Amino acid sequence: MSAEALVRGRAAERLRTVRWYQRPRWKRLGAMIALAVLAVMVTGVQGTQRDLFYALEENLTSPLLLVWLALTVGVWAVREFLSPQVKAVSDGYRSVVEEPRGKLRRAWREEKWLRWGALGALVAAAVFLPSGLERYWQTVLVDQIAIYVLVAIGLNVVIGWAGMLDLGFIAFFAIGAYSAAYWTGALPVQPPMELNNFAVIPVAIVTCLLAGVLLGAPTLRLRGDYLAIVTLGFHEIVYLTAKNLDDVTGGTGGVKVERFSLDLGFWSYEWGVIDPMPYYYLLLVFIAVVVFFFWRLEHSKVGRAWTAIREDEVAAASTGVNTVRFKLMAFAIGASTSGVAGVAYASKVGYINSENFVILLSVLVLAYVIFGGMGSIAGVLFGAAFLVWLPEALRDFVDPKDRYMYLGVLLVIMMIYRPQGVIPSRRRARELKLSESGESDADAMTEPAGGRLS
Amino acid sequence: MSGTAEVTKEQAAGQPEGTPVLELRDLRVFYGAIEALKGIDLAVYEGEVVALLGANGAGKSTTLRTASGMLAPRSGRVLLHGERVDGIKSHDLVRFGIGHVPEGRRVFPRMTVRENLEMGAYRFKSPDRDTLDRVYSLFPRLHERRTQLGGTLSGGEQQMLAIGRALMGKPELLLLDEPSMGLAPLIVAQIFDILKEINEQGTTVLLVEQNASQALQLADRGYVLETGAVAMSGEASRLLADPRVREAYLGEGAA
Numbered sequence: 090m091s092a093e094a095l096v097r098g099r100a101a102e103r104l105r106t107v108r109w110y111q112r113p114r115w116k117r118l119g120a121m122i123a124l125a126v127l128a129v130m131v132t133g134v135q136g137t138q139r140d141l142f143y144a145l146e147e148n149l150t151s152p153l154l155l156v157w158l159a160l161t162v163g164v165w166a167v168r169e170f171l172s173p174q175v176k177a178v179s180d181g182y183r184s185v186v187e188e189p190r191g192k193l194r195r196a197w198r199e200e201k202w203l204r205w206g207a208l209g210a211l212v213a214a215a216v217f218l219p220s221g222l223e224r225y226w227q228t229v230l231v232d233q234i235a236i237y238v239l240v241a242i243g244l245n246v247v248i249g250w251a252g253m254l255d256l257g258f259i260a261f262f263a264i265g266a267y268s269a270a271y272w273t274g275a276l277p278v279q280p281p282m283e284l285n286n287f288a289v290i291p292v293a294i295v296t297c298l299l300a301g302v303l304l305g306a307p308t309l310r311l312r313g314d315y316l317a318i319v320t321l322g323f324h325e326i327v328y329l330t331a332k333n334l335d336d337v338t339g340g341t342g343g344v345k346v347e348r349f350s351l352d353l354g355f356w357s358y359e360w361g362v363i364d365p366m367p368y369y370y371l372l373l374v375f376i377a378v379v380v381f382f383f384w385r386l387e388h389s390k391v392g393r394a395w396t397a398i399r400e401d402e403v404a405a406a407s408t409g410v411n412t413v414r415f416k417l418m419a420f421a422i423g424a425s426t427s428g429v430a431g432v433a434y435a436s437k438v439g440y441i442n443s444e445n446f447v448i449l450l451s452v453l454v455l456a457y458v459i460f461g462g463m464g465s466i467a468g469v470l471f472g473a474a475f476l477v478w479l480p481e482a483l484r485d486f487v488d489p490k491d492r493y494m495y496l497g498v499l500l501v502i503m504m505i506y507r508p509q510g511v512i513p514s515r516r517r518a519r520e521l522k523l524s525e526s527g528e529s530d531a532d533a534m535t536e537p538a539g540g541r542l543s
Numbered sequence: 544m545s546g547t548a549e550v551t552k553e554q555a556a557g558q559p560e561g562t563p564v565l566e567l568r569d570l571r572v573f574y575g576a577i578e579a580l581k582g583i584d585l586a587v588y589e590g591e592v593v594a595l596l597g598a599n600g601a602g603k604s605t606t607l608r609t610a611s612g613m614l615a616p617r618s619g620r621v622l623l624h625g626e627r628v629d630g631i632k633s634h635d636l637v638r639f640g641i642g643h644v645p646e647g648r649r650v651f652p653r654m655t656v657r658e659n660l661e662m663g664a665y666r667f668k669s670p671d672r673d674t675l676d677r678v679y680s681l682f683p684r685l686h687e688r689r690t691q692l693g694g695t696l697s698g699g700e701q702q703m704l705a706i707g708r709a710l711m712g713k714p715e716l717l718l719l720d721e722p723s724m725g726l727a728p729l730i731v732a733q734i735f736d737i738l739k740e741i742n743e744q745g746t747t748v749l750l751v752e753q754n755a756s757q758a759l760q761l762a763d764r765g766y767v768l769e770t771g772a773v774a775m776s777g778e779a780s781r782l783l784a785d786p787r788v789r790e791a792y793l794g795e796g797a798a
Contacts, residue, residue, distance in 0.1 A: 390665070
């Protein structure tokens, strides 16, 4: 045996030895202990600037650490040593549940009345339940949940259906809000004629359509990451314009916007300042209209064209899909939905400034869509509602400054265990299944890695 | 039916007459400053199978992509039944009865076989049941796999699906870009048999191929491209017998 071969042999030997702490079981224990330390640092006392090690000392000697260690190591121990028992219990549970669950599923698929009944119950709940809430939660429901649900449904068209990653979606929200401010005469510059807030809606839709086309047209050749960067830039342009062009937009000082009011001569109504519920019903109507329209669109030829473009643009063109037109259309429809939300926001809150439209919101809306399930209307409705509600609900339990950290943790866990979202679209679930077996790419934004030769 | 088809086919093979289905006249295509096609003249007559041969980079795919509207020529013409169609985008050309099977198959990986085929009939209001049945009878394998996802099919099945998808648009002219690429010889033979059948059922075929012997056995006529120009053309049987073709593309007589 040559010396070289011997060295190679030893190197191989060394690489092949697995020491006790490298065994998966002990590795997992290490990870769990690390997780406990991390958790105690995060949930324990905050550090101070004067004593850098204050938080470290306090937290690592606090009984809270023991609680976390007990929890994480407990989970580890159960998984490692009691897995047969756990499995027996879960199997038992499954065998009991399986039959009724399968029945329910089949009924859900086959019985129309069940689906319509569920939809009716949901709508009834959405209409009647909120009036029983505290005013604080009613305000959250209107100012945030309803508004962002609308924005998220719009973004879903762009990324969920047409497969274009838009990181600057709040720009259109801003354009809608500033349209409302401009046409109701709230901005330092005066419009040619003042409009009622409701009349601004079609104007804002057209403005956002144009803005969507303006952004879309030069960027149509781009996909995935490149498009994301451009949309990011577009958002910054809109945001910085709103911020720095004080003479026109009011900048960070902001402007007061009139609230919704309707005067039909024989009947007039004003959406007041204090009670959020009238706005809620108004927004509910907006959402219902948009959802119905999009639901029809998804199952039309337009929806199929978007799916084809998302999967393979060249193939889509070869089957006769005008890819340019449909991509622009997705941009424009998404943008105008967001614009309507912008008008509603300005006309509800009654005051807007540039800081209402920071980039973080674009990222959050993207998270809502992905969390709920890209491409699925029900998923996006749920995702937006839940993730907007969560930080508000956490206010009572954790340090308010840390709320978004918990949101982040939730998103990370979600992406590991359920990347298709809470209520995935049928197609999206398939994509992930394909990617797991290595035959495709989980990334809906880029072209698939498998199934392609050139 | 097959009798009349044979007669017209013989005529077409010998001395094509009348207006060609597809004609390329002095076609010049550039990629930036690089001249990829230096004046291509080519005609495809009704009922024919025409093969476009050549080495890598000779301009075969560029020719096909220009014919299908994916590229616009800088000068020259693309004529369909004598009408100019150059400059018309590929998605609109589909409506003129051109079916394009792009290079590398490009099936929709996350749609089922059935959905892929239905997508092929996108130019119609709704997919045509008879055409679907016809595709299934040409490719029984696709019928077996109709609920399977495009991305999970084997290479040969994907090629079948790509051809089937193009047929769903009821083309009178089918353009194929290297249907044999990356496939086992047995599968290639199968696919060429099916292409022959499709042609016999009345679809004109223009195909780009590296696999010269298979292509020329199927084709009525052939064109050999070299560095962006037509180097040779003629009846397929003559090309197949031509020593220069045999040397360059069939790997014979070089030594």
